[in-house]
Each structure stands twice: as C-alpha cells, then as structure tokens.
Amino acid sequence: MPHMQDKDFDQLFRDKFEEAEVQPSAHLWNNIEAEINKPKRKFPVYWMAAALAVAALGIGLLVNQPALEKEKSLVTIGATKAASQAVHQDTISSDSRTAPGLADIKNALAAESASRPVAGAVHQEVFAVAAQQNLSPEKSDIQAAHADQEENRRAAAMTEKKDLLAMQPSGSIVHHDNNELVVTQHKSGLPESTRKPEALMLASADEKTASNEVINENDTNAENKGIRNVGDLINFVVDKVDKREDKLIQFKTEDDNSSLVALNIGMFKFNQRRQK
Amino acid sequence: MQEMLYRQTAPKMLAICMRYARDRMEAEDALQLGYVKVFQKIKEYRGEGSFEGWIRKIMVNTAIESYRKNLRTLTIVPLEDGLEQAAEGFDFNRLGMQDLLGLIQKLADGYRIVFNMYIIEGYSHKEIGILLGISEGASKSQLSRARAILKEEIIKMEGINYATHAG
Numbered sequence: 001m002p003h004m005q006d007k008d009f010d011q012l013f014r015d016k017f018e019e020a021e022v023q024p025s026a027h028l029w030n031n032i033e034a035e036i037n038k039p040k041r042k043f044p045v046y047w048m049a050a051a052l053a054v055a056a057l058g059i060g061l062l063v064n065q066p067a068l069e070k071e072k073s074l075v076t077i078g079a080t081k082a083a084s085q086a087v088h089q090d091t092i093s094s095d096s097r098t099a100p101g102l103a104d105i106k107n108a109l110a111a112e113s114a115s116r117p118v119a120g121a122v123h124q125e126v127f128a129v130a131a132q133q134n135l136s137p138e139k140s141d142i143q144a145a146h147a148d149q150e151e152n153r154r155a156a157a158m159t160e161k162k163d164l165l166a167m168q169p170s171g172s173i174v175h176h177d178n179n180e181l182v183v184t185q186h187k188s189g190l191p192e193s194t195r196k197p198e199a200l201m202l203a204s205a206d207e208k209t210a211s212n213e214v215i216n217e218n219d220t221n222a223e224n225k226g227i228r229n230v231g232d233l234i235n236f237v238v239d240k241v242d243k244r245e246d247k248l249i250q251f252k253t254e255d256d257n258s259s260l261v262a263l264n265i266g267m268f269k270f271n272q273r274r275q276k
Numbered sequence: 277m278q279e280m281l282y283r284q285t286a287p288k289m290l291a292i293c294m295r296y297a298r299d300r301m302e303a304e305d306a307l308q309l310g311y312v313k314v315f316q317k318i319k320e321y322r323g324e325g326s327f328e329g330w331i332r333k334i335m336v337n338t339a340i341e342s343y344r345k346n347l348r349t350l351t352i353v354p355l356e357d358g359l360e361q362a363a364e365g366f367d368f369n370r371l372g373m374q375d376l377l378g379l380i381q382k383l384a385d386g387y388r389i390v391f392n393m394y395i396i397e398g399y400s401h402k403e404i405g406i407l408l409g410i411s412e413g414a415s416k417s418q419l420s421r422a423r424a425i426l427k428e429e430i431i432k433m434e435g436i437n438y439a440t441h442a443g
Binding site for chain 1: 278279282283286287288290291294295303304307308311312315316371372373376377395396423426427
C-alpha cells in the first residue's frame with residue numbers, strides 16, 4: 001500500500017465523520033426539557049438589597065416598639081406641617097390639647113436620649129428642631145406652663161427635659177457664640193432641676209435664630225422641612241432606629257433628588273460629608 | 277416543537293460531542309448543555325446559513341468551552357523517530373466510524389481537541405491558538421502528534437484484523 005499523505009489521512013477522517021450519527025440515550029431529552037423549562041430564579045441583586053433594608057428597618061421598629069407610637073405622632077405632625085405649615089402652627093398654638101401630647105413626646109424622647117449618652121446629641125437636635133419648627137413661641141409657653149403644672153408628678157422627667165432644652169441651644173451657640181448667658185446656663189445648669197421656663201424661652205429664642213444655619217450643616221434632620229420625599233422618610237426612620245453617630249444610611253434631601261450621603265454597614269462606612 | 281428539533285438533530289450532534297469527549301457520558305453531558313444553549317439562544321438565530329450548521333457551531337463551542345473550563349495541561353510529548361515510516365501500509369476502508377471514534381477518544385485531551393478542531397471542524401492553527409489560549413506552534417505540534425498516534429493505533433488495529441483473517 002502506498003505511503004499515506006497527511007492530506008489523505010485527514011480527508012479520510014473528515015469523510016468518516018461527516019455524516020456520523022450516534023443515538024443519544026432516551027432520558028436525555030427529559031433532562032434538557034426540565035432544564036429549559038426551569039423558571040428563572042435570577043432576582044436582581046439590588047432588589048434583594050432593598051428588601052433586606054426594608055426588613056431590617058421593620059425589625060428595628062418592632063424592637064423599638066415603645067417608641068413607635070411617638071414616631072407615629074411625629075410623622076403625622078411632620079406630614080401635616082409639610083402640607084400646610086401655617087395652618088398647622090395656628091392649630092397647635094390654639095389647641096391646648098395638643099401641647100401636653102407634644103410635651104409627653106418630648107419627655108419620652110428626653111428620657112430615651114438620657115439613657116443613651118452617645119446618641120443624645122443627635123436626638124436633641126431632632127427634638128429641638130421639632131420644637132422650633134412645630135411650635136410657635138406661644139406654643140412653648142403652653143408647654144412650659146403645662147410642665148409647671150405637672151412638675152410635682154414628673155419631677156424626674158422634667159429634669160431631663162430641661163437639661164436637654166438647655167443643652168440644645170448651647171450646641172447652636174458654639175457655632176455662633178452670640179449668647180454667653182445660655183452657654184453659662186448650659187455649663188452650670190445641667191445638675192440643677194429648678195431651671196425656670198424663662199431660661200428655656202431664652203434658649204428657644206436663640207435657637208430660632210441660630211438653628212437655621214445649624215440645620216443647613218446637618219442633613220440628618222428630617223424634620224427640617226418635614227417629610228417631603230422618600231429620602232426624608234428614610235432619614236427620619238433611621239434617625240429613630242439607629243442611635244449611632246454614623247447612621248446606617250443617610251440621604252441628602254435638600255434637592256428633590258434624594259442622594260445618598262452616608263452609609264454605615266459594619267465594616268463598610270461611607271460619608272460624603274466628611275470627605276470634603 | 278423543541279422536542280422535534282432535538283429528535284431531528286441530536287444524533288448528529290452527539291457524534292460531534294463524542295469526538296470531543298473521552299466517553300459517552302461526557303459526550304451526553306456536553307450534548308445536554310449544548311441543547312439548553314440552543315433553546316436559550318434560538319431567538320438569536322438570524323437565518324444566516326443552515327439551522328443545523330448553527331446548532332453545530334453551538335455544540336462545538338460548548339465542547340471547547342467545557343474543555344477549557346477543566347483545562348488539563350496540554351502535555352506535549354516529543355515525537356518519536358521512525359513513527360512516520362511506520363504509518364504506511366494500512367487499509368482505512370476496513371475501519372468504521374466507531375473504530376476511529378474509539379481511537380480519537382483515547383487521545384490525550386489536548387491532542388483530541390486540536391485534532392478535532394483542525395481536521396474535522398476546519399479551524400486554522402491561529403484560530404485554535406486563540407480559542408485554546410496556546411501558541412500557534414503548540415497547536416501544530418499537538419496536531420502532528422495526534423496524527424502520529426492515530427496512525428500508529430490504526431496499524432495496530434490492522435495487525436489484529438490481519439491476524440483474525442489469517443486465523
């Protein structure tokens with residue numbers, strides 16, 4: 001037989017396999033059919049993340065059950081205010097029934113804050129801004145009067161409340177140092193539970209002038225302009241649930257597009273504000 | 277509809293998979309994988325070229341992919357002298373497709389893939405080099421080694437055949 005060239009050898013294999021057929025096992029089609037009819041399980045990752053975040057918030061709210069009622073009230077107030085701030089203020093200043101309710105909230109918040117020293121500052125801001133935004137000066141009067149009436153019964157709670165009220169403006173004043181009086185009051189006043197509402201009024205008044213700028217520097221205040229969008233709502237809820245200084249998540253809500261400014265998930269932290 | 281398509285084309289496609297696999301089990305796994313791809317991508321078929329050719333291409337690509345996935349190192353064995361001379365004097369016509377398939381499946385993975393891609397599918401050494409991530413030269417040497425081994429094996433088979441006839 002003649003020596004076979006590679007070319008011929010290759011051609012022979014090509015010919016042999018050109019029309020080659022091998023019968024597959026009978027069960028194979030069933031496997032393929034099962035595979036192609038499998039429902040798509042691919043669930044977008046970001047939806048999973050969103051669902052997890054919602055679940056975490058839900059659990060947080062459940063755990064903080066005692067605070068839930070107050071949050072509801074605050075949310076309601078915020079929403080109402082956003083809808084019609086002027087009307088709302090009128091209503092509050094003339095409605096003496098709402099004032100004790102708010103005082104209650106304040107007391108509760110103050111007590112809560114006092115038990116968590118680290119988170120206290122943030123909480124006070126929330127609280128104080130709520131006061132500043134929601135209450136006209138007359139409102140503060142009502143509140144103070146109400147507080148006086150119940151002083152005997154709730155001496156302890158009042159102490160905390162006053163302390164916090166005294167502390168709050170001092171924060172503003174550190175920024176603006178235009179009121180030595182309140183600073184002094186703050187420094188010496190904390191241990192004393194007998195501070196009078198006038199002092200509180202002073203503090204409130206000062207806070208009114210100062211806090212607008214403070215608020216601009218601090219985006220964690222959802223109550224700043226009320227809850228207008230989802231970012232505000234998330235900031236508000238996270239504020240309630242997460243007492244740390246670095247919140248789980250924070251949104252910038254100055255413009256209508258809420259954008260993420262800070263994130264704190266365990267090891268991973270992100271804060272746009274601080275990178276400046 | 278899908279099953280009909282499968283029934284019509286599967287035997288040919290399994291023959292292709294068999295050439296790239298070491299045994300029937302591996303080949304049927306590849307066939308299954310290939311048809312799942314075919315039905316997933318069927319909307320992408322633009323009607324260019326024959327439909328069978330399109331499926332065939334997917335099968336070959338699947339086979340190459342699965343080879344690359346569990347990439348075993350391509351052992352390059354140096355050519356033995358005298359092998360070329362030994363490759364004469366055998367009768368191909370006695371060998372059936374199944375015999376040749378058996379021989380191809382016995383080749384080392386690298387040899388088998390290159391042999392299939394070059395000889396039967398018609399890829400160039402350059403294309404094989406790119407697809408398998410080896411040099412063009414490596415593809416050439418794999419091919420000549422694969423050829424040499426196949427010829428040697430065929431002579432052995434012929435010898436057995438002759439012995440059978442003689443006896």
